[in-house]
Amino acid sequence: MSEQKIIKRALNILEARMQRPDYVVRHNEDAQSFLRLQMSELEHESFQVMFLNNQHGLIKLKELFRGTIDGASVYPREVVKATLQFNAAAVIFAHNHPSGKCEPSAADRHITQQLRDALSLIDVRVLDHIIIGDKETYSFAEHGLI
DSSP states (O other): OOHHHHHHHHHHHHHHHHTSTTOOOOSHHHHHHHHHHHHTTOSSOEEEEEEEOTTOOEEEEEEEEEOBTTBOOOOHHHHHHHHHHTTOSEEEEEEEOTTSOOOOOHHHHHHHHHHHHHHHTTTOEEEEEEEEOSSOEEETTTTTOO
16 A cells, blocks of 8 residues: 555545544644644645534544645635634634745735634634644644734
8 A cells, every 4th residue: 555545545434533523622732643643745835724623623634725835715694604604612723834835925914813803793712823844843832823
């Protein structure tokens, strides 16, 4: 079995485990590890959202926006629509930096604030925004930005 097939199979097992009714995202490291596995190898920028229920169980991980090697446009209206569609009580945002560096840009900080403001109007908690780099991640929550 090729390495790529093994990784894909492992991701499928992990995603199935995270979607069990009794699984809850208790620690930020759980989300970061899961997202790093999902996104670290992408060659384009991808903005994804973990939609969570009231107990922080995973409802769905969904890519909402796909970009190029150095950016992706994110539209708050579409994030709100998807959040309502999944009836999520909380979300974790994630996007990757194909360059490998995971320091947030001014645009990353700005869109995070816009999304927090929009989702607060419908009583949805933003738990984190995680940036995935080559070998590391950056958590807005861990740095006091959420």
